[in-house]
Structure formats: C-alpha cells, structure tokens
Amino acid sequence: MTKPPGEPADDYEVGRGKPPKGSYFPKGKSGNPGGRPKGSGKAPARTPFDVLFEITTIIEQNGRSREVTAEEALEQKLLQMAFDGKATAIRRILKMIGEREAARAALAPPANRVRVRYASHDPDNANAALVFLEIADHTTNDGCERLKLHAWAVQAALDRRRRKLPAKDLSVVKSHTLNPELVRWPEGRDE
Known part of the structure; x- marks a missing residue:
C-alpha cells in the first residue's frame, strides 16, 4: 500500500531540520516564482549627517540674508573660525583644500608632455x-x-x-x- 503525499516514508524521521517530504517544493519549481520586486533592493545607508545636510537655514552675509544648506553654513562658520586664527579650523580648511585639489587633479585630463630646453647659464636670467x-x-x-x-x-x-x-x-x-x-x-x- 502506498502512503498519501505528505506522509513521511517509514525510514524517514520528521524533526528539527527535517520537514515532511510532502511540504518540499517540487523539483524545478521555485518557492518564489515572482522573484524579488524591482526597486526593493537594499537602499543606500543614510546617516544622521545625510539628514542634517538636507536641512536649509538662513544666514546673513554682507548685510544680506540668504538660504543655504546646513553643510554650506558649517563650512562658512569653519572658514570664519580659520580667519579668526583658530588653529584647528585652519588645519581643517587646509585639509579640505588639499582634498579638493586632489579630486580636481584626478578629474583633470592628463597634461601634455612638455619638452624643456635648457639655455646656457646666464645670471641675468635667474x-x-x-x-x-x-x-x-x-x-x-x-x-x-x-x-x-x-x-x-x-x-x-x-x-x-x-x-x-x-x-x-x-x-x-x-x-x-x-x-x-x-x-x-x-x-x-x-x-
């Protein structure tokens, strides 16, 4: 006599990690035939700083009010602190300038090779x-x-x-x- 589907075979013991044979998906058929919906992939991680930098604020500069992002307002404040002589602000501004220059150099097209011709030594030239x-x-x-x-x-x-x-x-x-x-x-x- 054959057992109905879903019933374990005599030599198969159902238990932890061993589900009933009848609950298995048939061979060649997916358990998720529709697949993952488009656009439901992992969203880029957002930090609290991302939210902070989306905020806009109004600053007064040269007697005028203007709306700026929080990031720009912080940069303006850092620049003002550097002008006031704060050593940490000066170091940070110099670091930002260096990073900006490095990024610009990376994006710049390669420079043409220049051939240098040396003239004879002439003290007037120096x-x-x-x-x-x-x-x-x-x-x-x-x-x-x-x-x-x-x-x-x-x-x-x-x-x-x-x-x-x-x-x-x-x-x-x-x-x-x-x-x-x-x-x-x-x-x-x-x-």
Whole structure:
C-alpha cells in the first residue's frame, strides 16, 4: 500500500531540520516564482549627517540674508573660525583644500608632455626670474643697483633650514633682505 503525499516514508524521521517530504517544493519549481520586486533592493545607508545636510537655514552675509544648506553654513562658520586664527579650523580648511585639489587633479585630463630646453647659464636670467616671481626686487644703495630678497622668501627659507646658520652668513642674508625687521631670525644667531 502506498502512503498519501505528505506522509513521511517509514525510514524517514520528521524533526528539527527535517520537514515532511510532502511540504518540499517540487523539483524545478521555485518557492518564489515572482522573484524579488524591482526597486526593493537594499537602499543606500543614510546617516544622521545625510539628514542634517538636507536641512536649509538662513544666514546673513554682507548685510544680506540668504538660504543655504546646513553643510554650506558649517563650512562658512569653519572658514570664519580659520580667519579668526583658530588653529584647528585652519588645519581643517587646509585639509579640505588639499582634498579638493586632489579630486580636481584626478578629474583633470592628463597634461601634455612638455619638452624643456635648457639655455646656457646666464645670471641675468635667474635675477629676472626672482623679480618676475616677486621673490626679490631691485634696490639702489650707494649708487649701486642690487637685488634684495623679500622678507617672506627669507622667512620661508629659514623655516625650511634644518641646520643652524653661521653668524657671518646670517649677516650677509640680513644685508640682502628687504625689510629684515619683518623676519623672525633664528635665536642666538644675531650678530
């Protein structure tokens, strides 16, 4: 005698992880024939910041009110704090600028290769370049025209320097600097 469908065979024990044979899906037939509905896939994860940045607020800038996103308002506040001299805000702004420049460089088309031709050494070319780049200016002293470095360029060079500057070299640099009083000279090295 055959058993009706859904009844376990004599040698098959129904239990945990062993459902009755009759409740199995027939071979070749899906348990979800319609499949997953379109658009019901995993939605992108939203963070509280996503919700925050969708909010708009009104700020007053240069005597005018305008509506901005919360993200832009926070950036404006960070920029104002940087202008006020807050070190952490300055670091964050510089980091944002670096990230922006890196992103722009990644999107920029590759630069054309440029062939550089070197001319023979001419001291006038170097002097002209320093003046053109506003690193130095011509000055007249005792009827003699000289090239003197701007204070910011001297300061940048001193800040980069790891070794101490000998006193005689320091006096030479001072004599060839425009407005040497604007430079923070290394301590203990003044004449």
